[in-house]
Amino acid sequence: MVNKTVLKIGDVSFSIVNSEHINDWEIDPPYFPFVTAEKPDIRVNLVRGKPDDAATKKFFGSYPIWDLYRSERSSIIKFYEDMPGLSRALVFKANLKEADLYFPAATDQFISPFYGPVLELLMINYLAQSRGTIIHSCGIKLGDKGILFVGESGAGKSTLAKLWHQAEGVDILSDDRTIVRKKNGEYWIYGTPWHGEAKFGAPYTAKLDRIYFIQHGAANSACQMRSAEPVQNLLTCSFPPYWDPGGMEFTMEFFSDMTATLPCYELFVKPDMGVIEYINAHGEESRVRANIVREDLMAQGIGVAAPAVV
Amino acid sequence: MTEAEQTYKRNANFVFRQIDNETILVPIKDNVGDMNCIYNLNEVGAFIWQNIKCKNSLAGLKDMILSEFEVTESQAEADLNEFIKDLKKIKAILPAGSCPDCRCV
Numbered sequence: 001m002v003n004k005t006v007l008k009i010g011d012v013s014f015s016i017v018n019s020e021h022i023n024d025w026e027i028d029p030p031y032f033p034f035v036t037a038e039k040p041d042i043r044v045n046l047v048r049g050k051p052d053d054a055a056t057k058k059f060f061g062s063y064p065i066w067d068l069y070r071s072e073r074s075s076i077i078k079f080y081e082d083m084p085g086l087s088r089a090l091v092f093k094a095n096l097k098e099a100d101l102y103f104p105a106a107t108d109q110f111i112s113p114f115y116g117p118v119l120e121l122l123m124i125n126y127l128a129q130s131r132g133t134i135i136h137s138c139g140i141k142l143g144d145k146g147i148l149f150v151g152e153s154g155a156g157k158s159t160l161a162k163l164w165h166q167a168e169g170v171d172i173l174s175d176d177r178t179i180v181r182k183k184n185g186e187y188w189i190y191g192t193p194w195h196g197e198a199k200f201g202a203p204y205t206a207k208l209d210r211i212y213f214i215q216h217g218a219a220n221s222a223c224q225m226r227s228a229e230p231v232q233n234l235l236t237c238s239f240p241p242y243w244d245p246g247g248m249e250f251t252m253e254f255f256s257d258m259t260a261t262l263p264c265y266e267l268f269v270k271p272d273m274g275v276i277e278y279i280n281a282h283g284e285e286s287r288v289r290a291n292i293v294r295e296d297l298m299a300q301g302i303g304v305a306a307p308a309v310v
Numbered sequence: 311m312t313e314a315e316q317t318y319k320r321n322a323n324f325v326f327r328q329i330d331n332e333t334i335l336v337p338i339k340d341n342v343g344d345m346n347c348i349y350n351l352n353e354v355g356a357f358i359w360q361n362i363k364c365k366n367s368l369a370g371l372k373d374m375i376l377s378e379f380e381v382t383e384s385q386a387e388a389d390l391n392e393f394i395k396d397l398k399k400i401k402a403i404l405p406a407g408s409c410p411d412c413r414c415v
Contacts, residue, residue, distance in 0.1 A: 058340075059340060060339065060340050060341065061340065061341045062341075226330075227329055227330045227331070227332055228329040228330065228332035228333075228334050228350055231327070231329055231334055232334055232348055232350055235334070235336065235348050236348060242336075242338065242339040243338065243339065243340065244338070245322075245323070245325055245338050248325045248336060248338060249325050249327075252325060252326075252327040252334065252336065253327065256327055256329050260329075
């Protein structure tokens, strides 16, 4: 009997398809909210055995978790090669419409398709084809506005997520990994199941309003960033395909356009509810200043199609 | 060939993006251990990077710097040599050699 589960993450639908040899796994709880009945963009077949990895060349290593190999026609990501019981391999072609997830032939092999970064890596490769990116960030929806709080491990993303959870009118998309995509000329953020220690991950989406790069501080303060600095920060706080020149060029262009369009701030965070009031006030203040600039320009006869960044 | 006549080409394994007067340079990597290497070139560095092509010798690059920026000849030469040394160290540039199939633009 063949059956399947379909998940939708970042506006991308994956179907995970059983075979007669693999049909005794369960959906991991963080993925429950992402289950959907939509038609899949990518089909992931669960397969017993070993992929044909002849004529493959190693392209990237992230030992001991995963290594990427490529042949002329396909990519193979091998996971946990030195850890019996956990090893698996994901094989996909360039068009990424379908992937095979191989598990060893032994029937007592641990086989959850959700274990490790399998689906996340599939998403990284899919988004890198001019679709978007995953950013190491806490993403929230405040009213109808999306806000990203970007930072490396330990910067305070999960702490911020817990604080925002106590505020009214806020949905937490993620406390660790948020997808960003461009839709009709606007940037949108999406929650993912790949949560941090606060375990927030929900399939909400919001139009991105502004970006904060966070670090610990004795008091809350924000300072606008310009030029190349926000792009550089995004590159170090995201998961771009470092092994793929085309994917990297897309990612850099994506970040460059995004930071030219949206205000970016360096934010020092004092981790208590005061930061919530600060961000609420900061957002309102920025909008007022943007409106003043726009009105000034219009008074001078200079048309402004969108709010100017101040 | 003297040092001044030396030409270089950009390593195709580096992707770059110009943002205002700066250029971000990122090497295509093969290992997660290299993931923190992102280089930011200032205005002069970005100008030199854009003009590193097999037809431009170091002497030619120095002349371009002198035309574009208000610097003395000795300063231009010293800054150019230092910058080229840094780029060679991270393998962002390679000797152009004879470059018979040159597609530099």
